[in-house]
Amino acid sequence: MYRILEKEAVKALENAVSALGWELLDKIKVEEPPSSDMGDVASSLSFQLAKELKRSPMEITQEILGKIETPSIFEKVESKGPYINFFANNEKFSKLVLEALDDDYGALEPKNTKIMLEHTSANPNGPLHIGHIRNSIIGDSLTRILKKAGYEVETQYYVNDMGRQIAMIVWGLLNPDYVNYEMDEAGKPDHEIGKLYFNVNEVMRAQPELKGEINKILKRYEKGKEEKLGELFKGVVEKCVQGIKVTSERLNVHHDAFVWESTFIKNGDVERILKSLEGRIKTNEVPYLDLEEYGIDKELILARSDGTSLYATRDLAYHLYKSNNSDKMVDILGSDHKLAVKQLSIALEMIGGSAPEVIFYEFITLPEGSMSTRRGVFISVDELMDEAVERATKEIEARRSDLTDNEKAEIAEKIGIGAIRYFIARLSPEKHIVFKWDEALSFERGCASIQYSHARACKLLEKAGISETIDPATVMDWNLEDPAEIELVKIVSKFTTVIEESARINRVHPVAQYAMDLAGAFNKFYKSVPVIGSDKEDLRLLIVDKARITIRNSLELMGIDAPESM
Structure with a gap:
């Protein structure tokens, strides 16, 4: 507005x-x-x-x-x-803003543009870990922003079910005597798959002569003639994806579709693409595209020497599918994929597709010794969430002895998950992140401070006996006098502008910064402006209610719950 x-x-x-x-x-x-x-x-x-x-x-x-x-x-x-x-004119402008603001505040006009947005897409060889989480949070938050900005968005998880990692797990299942690990059927499936994969890796390191077995399995699987082998691959991937979905749901991350990589082998798309590139393909033991004329020294290899397809070729088929079924593609990828994206984009143009818009992000790490729950090869997202909620629970217990255990657990879950999502969303993707618990869970500087401002607004409205959205028609005097209330209304009015700009540049951090600024303005208003019992009570309660809606909606754009009590 x-x-x-x-x-x-x-x-x-x-x-x-x-x-x-x-x-x-x-x-x-x-x-x-x-x-x-x-x-x-x-x-x-x-x-x-x-x-x-x-x-x-x-x-x-x-x-x-x-x-x-x-x-x-x-x-x-x-x-x-x-x-x-x-x-x-503060009186006229505030009346205009507060009268127009409803529960769906922030929603912009439909753009009649379909976007396919791919994010997370971690290999199904274990649980999501801290290296994946930035991808998931950027992708899911950006999806929410783009939808609010009026775009039709379909989110996809590209399931790599044909890679060497899956073949290694299948080999482990076929050769239990080598691996010395039996999966626990009662355990979380993605974690169990990850443990098996780790053990197979150890076997391959100790006995490198066995690596040829993996290539053989891949070749047999790609031919698609062995039903039992196909079922093994499918079962491994489905189990892992099942566990990943559970983790994602707790993190408030959602996907509309899980697209399996093997689809593009089975439906003939990869073969058709290779045929369409025949005039450009060169061969030197393996078929490849020479991209030197495009300023890229590294050739794009299209198949292995044994004729089996590569991830790059299947990814090319997947992106052509997305290009043909959307107005725009957006990919969320780590900064180490820049060369691969250049190669992919050139190859796509050769076969009549359009290049994706890519958001590259730098990686996230934890300070040494900041996790107490595990010392291993990686920190899983499940462990990260458990730690966040555990720390939030301790903070809640120190502040609110009046709450029941269930109430503490519910609030701690919202604060813990919110802390993770906000800490990652608040920085531009180009910046490296060191995840610091004290900052993430701070009630003064972190996401909890924004959630707390929402809880404060809810408490104030409850104290005034207001249980539903206030009708602006009940306000008789629209004259704003206090600088804090004027500033709060102006910041509230900027929400749609922030959404519009964030969608334009495909970035989440402007929304995160706005939410913090809005919470700061509300807290200043809350502390310095009398509301209940003042001669401006109706107007100020309306401001509180509209600020509450705006805080809640800004948090929703980042996949963060807005507690009504903290």
């Missing part, structure tokens, strides 16, 4: 320029000034016109001010040097 101020300012400037007989520009620049002392919207129009009019920006500003008619949404328009600054 903040865009209303910008649009009204632009319209007033266009009318002033026309009244002066000057040629209208394609786009008049307006922005939010760095300080509220400089207004709510500022324009550098005079700088834009200076070159064409061959006059100083100061002179141009004075002429524009002489012709401008102040829109009713503004209290005044004045210059700050050559800049033209618009100051909102």
